[in-house]
Amino acid sequence: MKVLLVEDYKPVRTSVAQGLREAGFAVDATGDGEEGLWFARTGEYDAVILDLMLPGTDGLTILRCLRDDANPVPVLVLTARDTVRDRVRGLELGADDYLVKPFAFDELLARVRVLVRRKYEEASPVLRVDDLEIAPALGTARRGGRVLDLTAREYAILEFLAHRAGRVVSRSDIWEHVYDFNAEPNSNVIDVYVARLRRRLEEGGRSRIIHTRRGQGYVLGERG
């Protein structure tokens, strides 16, 4: 899952980015409004965390631009302004959620996960594909009741596939949603991670659950 973080106050930006990465998200972070808007318009994000007071282009303007573009990316507004008027204004402009500073990082994380879940129109906080269970809130995956021992990157790829279970996902899609802007694009890396994931998923002689569609990508759960 890839998140765009637009926040001008460096201590908040660096630590939120770090926390999100450690929770398995790919994060693009910027402190500049115009750069933030550029990121949001050009990248594939599962959620945007947006501070309202920004140099250059402020958060509400970014939000308005995105909605004018009919960009449906879920936006969580982060701000130190807590008046009802500010909140209502943000929500009216198309924010999906609102968090007032200072906030608990765990709450931010939980809210971002809800936004991602909503984006993929899932009602349950636990993703199920056959006997595979993924709990994004916990960052854990189980198969047949047994917890899988996954690295952050492996987990991120599995969760992304699970959000799109039954549908073919291209390597570049996976790349877009799992890697930061700064990473060097290399689709072989995805293949390597998928191979490792399969090994973990198929431990104990379990059936294949990630299938390859030649020339298209991968699909989770759908046989054949």
Added chain:
Amino acid sequence: MRSLRTRLVASTAVGAAVVLVAAGAALYLLVRDGLVAQFDEAMLDKARLLASATEFEGGKVDLEFDELDMGEFAAGGRPAYLQVWLPDGSVRYRSPSLGGKDLDRPTGPAGEPVLGPVVLPDGRAGRAVGLVFSPRVEGGGRRDAPGRQNAGVPALTLVLARHVAPVEAMLVRLKVLLAAVGAVTVAVTAGVLWVAVRRGLRSVDRLAGEIGAVDEADLARRIAVPDVPAELAPVVECLNRLLVRLEAAFERERGFSADVAHELRTPLAGLRAKMEVTLARPRKLPEYEDVLRTCLRITVRMQAMVEHLLVLVRLDAGQIQLCPEPVRLNAVVRDAWHPLAERADARRLRLEWRLAEHGHIVADPALLSLVVHNVLENAVFHADEGGSVVVESAAQDEAVRFRVVNSGSCLTQAEADHVFERFWRGDGARSDAGVHCGLGLPLVKRAAEALGGTVTIRSQAGGEFQVIVSVPRETATGSPAGMASSGRSRAASPFRSSAP
């Protein structure tokens, strides 16, 4: 509580009543005098008629009353009375109505008729006319005026009296009529006034309702009373102007509190996020050190900001007591520079000192130092990397001037006019939230004003940014900040912000 309406109506009613009573009395007296005069005239005419019907013939007084209408002198009913005396006092004629009684015979000189009120023989009030006259001399010319008595012609005295009852009855009717008209007029006036005033005051009630509905939470509301009377319009207008001012003041206050909250929440959010994320899992020692250093830096900045805020609030509330004493501006400048020198070196700033000798000035050293420190700090932080800072002091007649110029200004003059607004920051400064909380220059301005001085800003985008502080040599006594004693010792003064 005195009712405006009751007072207005009561005083108007009393006033109207007084006017009406006076007018009624005047009218009554006029009418009464007129009626009495008319009455007397009629009586006198009759008396003269009777007198002219009297003849003196052959030494004998002859009353030829039979040709006249003597009905009123008959006995019974409501008669009139007539009596005629001969000069010797003997009664020559007595009307039947007298029934043997006498009327009063007027005394006094003969000539003009005597008129006046009398008590009639039946005990009632009447008026009488007395006339002394000489009867007509039959065959010998005309009766003469009483003054020129012909020899032998006796001067007769005639008294005619009539009841005044008809006049009195009319006067009573008049009195009743006047009283009734007066009473009705007063009542109608009071009633009309009562209703009119109530109508008029209804807009006062509505106005009161409108004023009562003004809520401090919603000062955007304006008082609007439909059909407001012209007399109340200025009140409504004044109230609305007051509301505008109140709203602006509240808005400023609210904006300021919101700014304070925002500026404090941002670094708090940084602290919290840093610590929570760091504590989420075990880290290596250098990572902890790094985070702690960041947290300390944030805390120091927050502290500086809180102290700036405190001083500002206290200056605004007049809670800082100034202790003016002789100080040397240049010494204050050097002291204030000390904690900034390292930062200036790190930014490779070229410094130019132009401190002119100007002797002592009398000012509060802590406040002066606060001004100088903030101006210098502003220059060190906002000069472009490797740029220049000029620090200049100069003596003027009654003041000393302190000027700091730094290169690399990113503000136009129009933008620079905002620097005295609390929490205002140029966009360039915002990305480093927390370092420059946007209180330094507002504080400089407020503190310089407390010292009786002024601050001027000149800026040219891409060029120089100048802060010019002018402080009088002698801080005026009775300073604006002298209202309440803060009771703080100099050492505990919040003036000097910690060096970042």
